[in-house]
Each structure stands twice: as structure tokens, then as C-alpha cells.
Amino acid sequence: MKTPKNSPIQNRFNCFVQFISPDPKRRRKYEHRAKEIIGYIEKRLASDSYTLSGSTLAGSFAKKTGLRRHLEGPNEVEGLDIDLVFILKNEDLKGKSLTSIILVLEEYLRDHYPDSAVGHTKSSATISFKADRLSFDVVPLITTEKPGVFQLNRTDHQSRRSSVKEHTRFIQARTACSQGMNEAVHFNNCLRLVKWWRYQRQSEKGLFGNGKNDTKVPSFLLDLLCAKAFDRVKVAQTYPETLYKWFEFIQAEIEHRKPVLFTKHVKNYDLSPNQHWHVMDPLDKSNNVVMKWNISKIDELGRWFKESLPPLKKAILLDRKGEYDESLKLLVKLFGPSIKTYCKQA
Numbered sequence: 001m002k003t004p005k006n007s008p009i010q011n012r013f014n015c016f017v018q019f020i021s022p023d024p025k026r027r028r029k030y031e032h033r034a035k036e037i038i039g040y041i042e043k044r045l046a047s048d049s050y051t052l053s054g055s056t057l058a059g060s061f062a063k064k065t066g067l068r069r070h071l072e073g074p075n076e077v078e079g080l081d082i083d084l085v086f087i088l089k090n091e092d093l094k095g096k097s098l099t100s101i102i103l104v105l106e107e108y109l110r111d112h113y114p115d116s117a118v119g120h121t122k123s124s125a126t127i128s129f130k131a132d133r134l135s136f137d138v139v140p141l142i143t144t145e146k147p148g149v150f151q152l153n154r155t156d157h158q159s160r161r162s163s164v165k166e167h168t169r170f171i172q173a174r175t176a177c178s179q180g181m182n183e184a185v186h187f188n189n190c191l192r193l194v195k196w197w198r199y200q201r202q203s204e205k206g207l208f209g210n211g212k213n214d215t216k217v218p219s220f221l222l223d224l225l226c227a228k229a230f231d232r233v234k235v236a237q238t239y240p241e242t243l244y245k246w247f248e249f250i251q252a253e254i255e256h257r258k259p260v261l262f263t264k265h266v267k268n269y270d271l272s273p274n275q276h277w278h279v280m281d282p283l284d285k286s287n288n289v290v291m292k293w294n295i296s297k298i299d300e301l302g303r304w305f306k307e308s309l310p311p312l313k314k315a316i317l318l319d320r321k322g323e324y325d326e327s328l329k330l331l332v333k334l335f336g337p338s339i340k341t342y343c344k345q346a
Contacts, residue, residue: 003238005183009319009327013239015343016335017189020196022068030061033134034082037109037127041086041138044108050101051089053143058164059083060219063171065191069133083124083137085164087150090142098142100153105138122154139164149283163283170265170282171223174230184235190242191226193335195219200336201304207297217301221289224279225250228260240316247305247312254302308334 060066105125117128124137141150178187229246262282281287311330318327
């Protein structure tokens with residue numbers, strides 16, 4: 001599905017990528033507030049005798065794959081949350097292993113920011129500054145016997161292992177690789193488009209949804225699926241051509257239940273025969289991201305990709321014929337009305 005670089009559909013996607021990306025002028029504000037929170041929590045942890053090994057920015061902010069917040073009509077996009085990660089030595093004052101301290105971090109935030117919306121999830125303490133439209137997830141990770149691998153003790157008494165810095169590098173490396181390709185679109189921006197498309201599909205109210213209590217397709221899963229698509233089919237010179245290649249590849253992987261593995265990072269994965277599909281963490285041989293997914297959820301995700309192929313293909317063909325308004329109508333079905341509202345004249 002070749003698309004000319006200067007075609008109207010590509011110009012429209014160029015415009016749309018700029019629209020869905022967080023405002024670069026606000027990045028300094030994000031960083032300033034993050035630095036303030038990190039400094040305060042580091043002091044509180046030290047005063048309570050926790051041993052801090054380090055702290056870092058993480059998540060889509062660090063990967064440069066985040067989305068702007070946009071809650072208009074069917075375009076229900078939560079927007080960019082910034083992960084602030086604190087790495088702690090696995091030992092309390094009595095020399096015992098740490099349990100979850102997420103509620104401790106929540107208390108710190110309530111003390112220092114009484115006028116802000118503070119809470120917690122199973123994996124982090126949360127704070128939202130409504131006036132500045134900034135949200136942060138504060139995540140405590142515990143050192144393990146393996147360098148670079150940390151443990152997250154959640155509020156539901158379950159534990160997960162994470163290599164937060166390496167996960168960031170995992171995405172950054174593919175973005176850098178795409179930037180080195182001759183006039184190709186960049187990996188991180190293609191991933192942004194897939195994430196935005198995910199919100200549009202969730203608005204259709206199937207097994208997944210955008211509501212507070214709805215099951216959502218995790219961004220980390222999309223990170224891995226898009227990374228695998230990039231490894232196999234790379235990126236093209238245009239967004240529509242790249243997305244078509246990626247959707248086609250990912251749909252086939254899901255339909256045939258092919259395990260998504262990253263053997264450059266892990267040589268021997270632990271693949272359980274009792275799980276319906278495997279999308280494996282590139283840095284944890286036992287972490288299957290879709291471990292708890294049933295067949296219906298897997299099939300619905302596959303259906304999303306499969307059903308998006310014909311309208312994307314037709315949008316490209318209509319653009320070639322000069323039928324730009326008809327092409328745009330199909331893009332609205334895929335990405336929501338904002339691609340028309342903000343990029344109609346692209």
C-alpha cells in the first residue's frame with residue numbers, strides 16, 4: 001500500500017500526530033513539577049529510614065509515546081500520565097523485606113498537596129493537579145537479586161517484576177533506529193497513533209471500554225505488539241502505509257496465536273501451555289502480558305486490527321484518486337472525529 005510522501009492523507013496524518021502529541025511547550029512544566037515531587041518524596045523516604053537506590057522518570061513521558069488529554073465526544077483519551085519511579089533497598093528498619101509502601105507514598109502526597117486529587121491504584125500512588133492538567137503515578141520498586149530488575153509489591157498483595165529503565169530504552173532504541181532510516185516516519189509517533197486508535201475502538205463498548213471501571217487494552221501490550229511489528233516490517237515513509245503493514249502483521253499474529261517473543265533480550269522464555277496466547281515481557285522470561293486474557297478478549301483485539309484494514313486500505317486508495325473527503329470519512333471511523341476537526345484542511 002504505497003503512499004506518496006506529499007499526499008494529502010500523509011499531510012493529514014502529519015497534522016494529526018502533532019495534535020495527539022502532548023504540547024512540547026508543556027514538557028518543561030511537567031519536568032519542573034516532577035522534579036519537585038521527586039525531591040519531596042526522597043526527603044520523606046529518608047526521614048522514615050527507607051534506603052533509596054535511585055529515582056527516575058518513566059512511562060510514556062520518558063519514551064515520548066504519550067498522548068494529549070482529550071475528552072470530547074467519542075474521543076475519550078485520558079492523556080499523558082507521568083510515572084515517577086522510586087527504587088528502594090528491600091529492607092525495613094528491622095532488616096525485614098519490604099511489603100507494599102504505595103499507601104505510604106499516598107500519605108506523603110496528601111500531606112504535601114492537600115488541595116490536589118490524591119489516591120492510589122494497585123500499582124502506584126496517584127496525584128492530579130487539575131489547574132495544570134498534570135497527573136503523576138508514583139511507583140515504588142524494590143531491588144532484587146538481579147541487577148536492573150525490580151519488584152513491584154502491589155496493594156492487592158501480588159508482586160510484579162519490572163525493568164523500568166530497560167523498558168524505556170527498549171522503546172527509545174526503536175525510535176532511534178527509525179530516525180536513522182531515510183525519510184521514514186518515526187516509531188514512537190506510529191505507536192502514538194496506535195494508542196489513540198485503541199481509545200476509539202474502546203469507545204465502541206465491547207469487552208473493553210474507556211470508563212473508569214472498564215477493562216482497557218494496556219499501553220504496555222501495544223508497546224510490545226508495535227515493537228514486534230517494527231522488528232519484522234519496520235516503518236515506511238508514510239503513516240498510512242506503516243499502519244497498514246503493522247495492522248496486517250499484528251492481526252495475523254493474534255489470529256494464529258503466534259507467541260510474541262524478543263529473543264535478543266531473553267533466550268529461553270517460560271511459555272505456559274495453559275495460556276491462550278503469549279506476549280512476553282522482553283526483560284522477564286516469565287511475564288506474559290496477556291496471561292489472564294480469555295479467548296474472547298484475544299479475539300476482540302484481533303478483530304479490531306482485522307476490521308481496520310479494509311477502511312485504511314480504502315482511505316489510501318481514495319486519496320490516490322483525489323477523493324479526499326471520502327478518504328477522510330474513513331479515517332474518522334478509525335481515529336475519531338478529531339482527525340477531521342483539527343486536520344480537515346491538511
